[in-house]
Ligand SMILES: [Fe+2]
């Protein structure tokens with residue numbers, strides 16, 4: 001049987017990536033195909049309607065899949081991740097000249113976030129601030145960047161827009177993934193020495209390959225075995241890994257989603273059964 | 284354990300360089316200890332490690348970074364120093380692409396479709412020397428030629444000069460286009476050959492410039508371009524093998540051209556034509572030397588290639604057998620140039636000089652063919668079969 005994977009088309013390169021993977025799997029005698037979705041909500045739902053055997057899920061999609069499975073007495077598993085998906089943290093960046101020294105001094109200020117459904121740039125940061133006693137709308141004004149709903153913040157553009165708004169003075173502080181802070185420094189979006197980190201979330205994990213409730217484990221095992229066998233040194237595979245942003249695939253884990261699970265509850269994003277609660281969410 | 288202190292340097296200001304350099308000094312799997320004092324440096328180091336594949340751990344005195352397996356293995360790409368015995372590879376892989384010869388080329392680099400990719404197809408031991416000579420011998424037409432010198436030729440002689448210049452220019456065009464086409468398909472690994480061809484192309488561009496300027500000095504426009512002449516040159520452009528093309532163009536064609544330019548240097552009726560012929564002849568001699576160098580190398584390791592060359596001369600002769608070869612206008616113009624006037628005695632002298640030129644051209648071709656290892660009989664036969672268009 002063909003194993004069918006779901007992925008979200010958040011950028012044109014997604015087609016190149018998965019066509020490359022398909023070729024790699026087929027060369028290794030593994031019958032594989034993929035379906036692209038325009039948003040993670042529909043993709044997760046497809047995991048429960050039997051459309052796809054496995055999904056390349058955002059962390060938020062993973063949380064929803066888990067909730068939906070639990071409510072139905074079913075099981076989904078995180079079976080593979082990128083080395084770059086482990087132990088991320090998000091940082092809150094302020095301009096050096098703004099006089100803002102710590103999170104508590106952000107009361108009444110304008111703070112930049114990512115898309116409404118972005119775990120690293122919105123959900124986990126808002127939860128972090130809530131834990132520090134600062135609630136969006138009550139204690140500070142949240143300014144959202146990147147309105148692409150349903151992509152769960154996969155697109156880096158929103159965080160870059162927030163960084164630019166920070167530098168130009170439109171906002172007082174901005175949240176971004178720690179790695180993007182480095183990337184924005186490197187590309188010059190954030191001039192060196194002009195900003196400082198005034199807050200940092202705990203560690204959390206990013207994407208994973210999530211099995212569907214009725215996926216066949218022997219197929220999943222072969223799929224994971226082939227993924228883990230992809231070598232950075234292999235000239236044919238290397239470009240795919242570079243495009244997908246990893247050096248090696250690792251076995252999946254589900255221990256890195258506690259912060260996001262708490263944020264999803266606190267921000268009332270999904271209900272207990274995985275239903276969408278949050279208002280103003282367009283995808 | 285290697286310990287480094289990045290002090291108060293932040294990762295938004297280049298701290299990663301210090302870490303990277305320290306990791307460069309240790310083997311894969313070993314650790315360094317990093318200390319720092321800027322705010323949030325440790326978290327940023329963790330992010331950098333995640334993105335570069337190194338592992339990160341917290342220690343009492345600082346942060347530990349364990350070096351990951353390195354980049355994709357590099358492919359050996361020869362040596363930059365042409366004097367080194369393994370400098371030039373016999374078959375440089377396509378994925379070396381545009382990399383400097385000797386660079387550590389990462390596995391996974393794209394394959395470039397350079398058609399000329401085998402050393403034997405292009406190499407000449409004298410390439411580096413010829414390039415250096417060529418750079419040293421470049422001349423500026425504006426400074427090296429005395430364009431302001433006063434002279435006046437009879438109209439019919441000036442017309443003859445225009446006809447000869449018209450002919451020279453189309454031959455120079457062939458001599459420019461042929462190496463230019465090969466240059467674009469040559470694997471850059473063969474840097475010295477690439478450089479020689481690039482200079483050769485520049486030389487021909489300069490020749491076209493000076494012949495055109497001379498032609499226009501007295502208000503003339505270019506004269507006749509014959510079908511036969513162009514047919515002969517077209518066969519050079521149609522030749523797809525670098526060595527065969529080099530044989531036909533450089534060894535036989537440009538070699539013959541050197542004789543013609545010497546003739547013009549000696550017998551042209553005006554000082555400007557004599558000067559430009561002298562300078563162009565020097566450049567052409569280098570082009571011939573490269574062609575000879577390459578063919579000597581190729582024939583040494585592949586003696587049977589001599590048959591291929593002989594066949595090519597014969598085929599070219601057959602293709603051109605229905606054309607008139609050198610156009611009569613050019614032939615007559617050469618006589619007039621050498622004559623300098625329409626006086627019968629002068630014409631007789633000019634005619635004799637052109638006959639001598641023909642013998643000289645033939646003798647030159649014969650000598651070069653002998654040097655390439657053709658037997659006297661075959662060398663004589665091939666020298667005679669060479670196109671009547673000279674190039
Ligand atoms: Fe020339």
Ligand SMILES: [Fe+2]
Nearest residue numbers: 458537567570
């Ligand atoms: Fe030439």
